[in-house]
Amino acid sequence: MKQVVVVGAGNWGKNLVKNFHELNALAGVAEMSSDLRQAVANSYPDLQVYADYRDVLNTDISAIVIATPAPTHYSLAKAALAAGKDVFIEKPMTLNTQDAIALAKYADQHDLILMVGHLLLYQPAIAWMRDYLSTGKAGKVLHVMAQRAKLGRVRAEENVWWSFAPHDVSVVLDLLGNPTLKSIQASGHAILQPDVEDNVHVDLVFENGQTAHIHASWYHPLLQRCTTILAEQQMLVYDEVTQQVTVYEKSIDTNLQNTDTGSWLANVATTQPLKLECEHFLECLKTRQQPRSNGWNGVAVVDILEKAQEAMRG
Structure with missing residues (x-):
């Protein structure tokens, strides 16, 4: 089932795009750079490519994978959770503990999956x-x-x-x-x-x-x-x-x-490990179990x- 949109197709994001696509779970990619959008479109002509992240939040896609620069993690994850989306967010989860706690609490309160990309x-x-x-x-x-x-x-x-x-x-x-x-x-x-x-x-x-x-x-x-x-x-x-x-x-x-x-x-x-990490996220989406690297694991690391x-x- 194609239920994931990757936000950010740059240095590391392109690896997430590749893995989720190979797992037949990738519904689309959101990317601000026109050059990167074109590269994605060339490599994956079957994918929906978005220039504006907010357009993804208005779809019925259930999960967002955030692979953007660290300073953007909190605001993008907060918006995705507020839209009722499950979220995978690359490390570091946020740039301060207060923001990390806020995301973890919100996910718990709304029964949403929040996973942090602690690859190792x-x-x-x-x-x-x-x-x-x-x-x-x-x-x-x-x-x-x-x-x-x-x-x-x-x-x-x-x-x-x-x-x-x-x-x-x-x-x-x-x-x-x-x-x-x-x-x-x-x-x-x-x-x-x-x-x-x-x-x-x-x-x-x-x-x-x-x-x-x-x-x-x-x-x-x-x-x-x-x-x-x-x-x-x-x-x-x-x-x-x-x-x-x-x-x-x-x-x-x-x-x-x-x-x-x-x-x-x-x-x-x-x-x-990246394949195993992506598979684990998809399994958590299916079973609603807490990821090994859940939001509170992210909080402990950021702290x-x-x-x-x-x-x-x-």
Whole structure:
């Protein structure tokens, strides 16, 4: 059933257009740029293409997928929800926690589906680690480290923390079981432009004693995307570049002695996470179940993003 309109067909939006079209769920695309509208029309001649987002709200289409620049997310999502539409919104959900809470509350009050595009929560490797940790074989998770660095496309309208870190904040919260934040420390370095941090380090402490560290940089010589989990009995490392999860049989015993009995590679599926994410949204539309990355998951991520930004700026 074609029940989705994607708003925004640019850098990332075009991938959502492709996936929802392949899933036979795409009814149309809304895009302000005439060049992008023409590109969509050429690639998908069967689709309705809208120049004005408001025209979509007046149709019987049931769901809106928002893939526009982050500053527009709140107003577009608010309008879609007010029109009775279910909404998928790309990360970051909003640029402040107050707006994120408002959207999540509205969706709950009106029985609407609100899903945030925290793509890595649908990455098979992350799902494998989540399920494996739940078995208790690794012991209690003590600390998670996440690094997302490369020589990337530098923005002027947002810093690397808001651009890169939503992925890793969502993963940290997911792997730790969505704990309550206790405190946060952050430092950022604006190397290339005033007040636009290119390199950021953030330390998180949670009420249950678990901790996390996140490093984000788009001014870095190497492509490094890695998540490391330190647990009581084992250590897990997910290399996002090679798509491998390695489980290390390493720990420190009660006498503070090292134990090391080797390592092994996990058997992880290779399904593309974006396809799984789109399929999950469609399933939620059908069953009315809450998405894994629902509005409140989006709120939790934006809250940490915003608090880290405040800590960086003193």
